[in-house]
Amino acid sequence: MIDGYPILVVLLICLGVFVAGFVDGIGGGGGIISVPIYLLSGLPSHFALGTNKMSSCIGTAVSTARYLKKGYVDWGLALPSIVLAMGGAFLGTSLQLRVDEKLLKYVLLLVLPLAAAVLLRKKSLPEEKGELPLWKRRLAVWGSSLIIGVYDGFYGPGTGTFLLLAFCTLGKLDVRTASGNMKLVNLSSNLAAVTTSLIAGKVLIGVGLIAACFSIAGHYLGSGLAIKNGAKVIRPVILVVILLLTVRVILELLGVM
Numbered sequence: 001m002i003d004g005y006p007i008l009v010v011l012l013i014c015l016g017v018f019v020a021g022f023v024d025g026i027g028g029g030g031g032i033i034s035v036p037i038y039l040l041s042g043l044p045s046h047f048a049l050g051t052n053k054m055s056s057c058i059g060t061a062v063s064t065a066r067y068l069k070k071g072y073v074d075w076g077l078a079l080p081s082i083v084l085a086m087g088g089a090f091l092g093t094s095l096q097l098r099v100d101e102k103l104l105k106y107v108l109l110l111v112l113p114l115a116a117a118v119l120l121r122k123k124s125l126p127e128e129k130g131e132l133p134l135w136k137r138r139l140a141v142w143g144s145s146l147i148i149g150v151y152d153g154f155y156g157p158g159t160g161t162f163l164l165l166a167f168c169t170l171g172k173l174d175v176r177t178a179s180g181n182m183k184l185v186n187l188s189s190n191l192a193a194v195t196t197s198l199i200a201g202k203v204l205i206g207v208g209l210i211a212a213c214f215s216i217a218g219h220y221l222g223s224g225l226a227i228k229n230g231a232k233v234i235r236p237v238i239l240v241v242i243l244l245l246t247v248r249v250i251l252e253l254l255g256v257m
Helices: 007-027 031-040 045-070 075-095 103-119 135-156 158-168 175-199 207-229 231-253
Strands: none
Touching: 007 045, 007 207, 007 231, 031 045, 031 231, 045 103, 045 207, 075 135, 075 158, 075 175, 103 135, 103 158, 103 175, 103 207, 103 231, 135 158, 135 175, 158 231, 175 207, 175 231, 207 231
16 A cells, blocks of 8 residues: 555556656646546545646656756746746636636637647648747747646646647747747746645655656656657647547536546
């Protein structure tokens, strides 16, 4: 038994977390896989979310480090993005108390097919940085970080994927730098979230640390594949994440999840 859960249950969690880390290391959105795995394993919702944040945060640190080592981070864009995304997340969390979450889910059902259509129309995500005045690039990247940060605080799933798409399509960043910046923003918000969960005592530390080892492996392999192959592997993974998120939203609206 680990934190009161049978070893077999913990191993099943670890398998799901590995797959989630692999997907997250490539194009973000791993939480769409890992959170349901934790919930299906019988963890109460607050502990599932807190423990997931712990394992995914440690895994994200590894994939972020790989992008940093390769120089795929634009610090001039990344640092303000971190501040704006975290401020947006705080605002989004506050909005939860005032706005029905179902409204956002219906909006997502309109936005997700549009995002998939835009991605399908593009033969590839950019391998080289596009031409764009610096002030427009800053506006696009920082504005996206703020808006998607609000979404992250309000609902959350797929945040990394949305950031990556926005950085590539609106900010005209190459796919590797967009991924590196996205990882840095995601890591910062995850650190804030997992710290809050730890303080509140909503993390199963034993389960989280064991799952984190599998998350590290998934993130390491996924980010390595993304760095080596670029858009060829990132684009299809983003499409899969959009599909999974669409299915999740529909199931939640139907009351299945």
